[in-house]
Amino acid sequence: MQCIDAERILPVLLDGDPDVWGTRAMLSHLLTCSDCREIFANMLLVKAMGDVARSQWGRSSRPDRVEGAVERRKAQVDTAA
Numbered sequence: 016m017q018c019i020d021a022e023r024i025l026p027v028l029l030d031g032d033p034d035v036w037g038t039r040a041m042l043s044h045l046l047t048c049s050d051c052r053e054i055f056a057n058m059l060l061v062k063a064m065g066d067v068a069r070s071q072w073g074r075s076s077r078p079d080r081v082e083g084a085v086e087r088r089k090a091q092v093d094t095a096a
């Protein structure tokens with residue numbers, strides 16, 4: 016598997032579909048390719064931030080909205096203090 020193939024499969028793998036074509040090839044590529052590992056780690060982080068944002072504030076998973084929500088939260092804390 017080449018990086019160009021991995022970049023197409025990463026988002027599907029991230030959604031946790033175990034039947035996706037090439038999952039095993041993808042995982043073995045991740046073991047040997049630090050570039051794709053870094054991309055995958057970043058995607059996992061963004062997904063996790065989105066999950067936290069949805070559970071905390073019920074908002075969309077877009078990172079810019081997550082940051083906005085954090086800033087508003089800080090402003091509320093500052094006002095209360």
Ligand SMILES: [Zn+2]
Nearest residue numbers: 018021048051
């Ligand atoms: Zn790669």
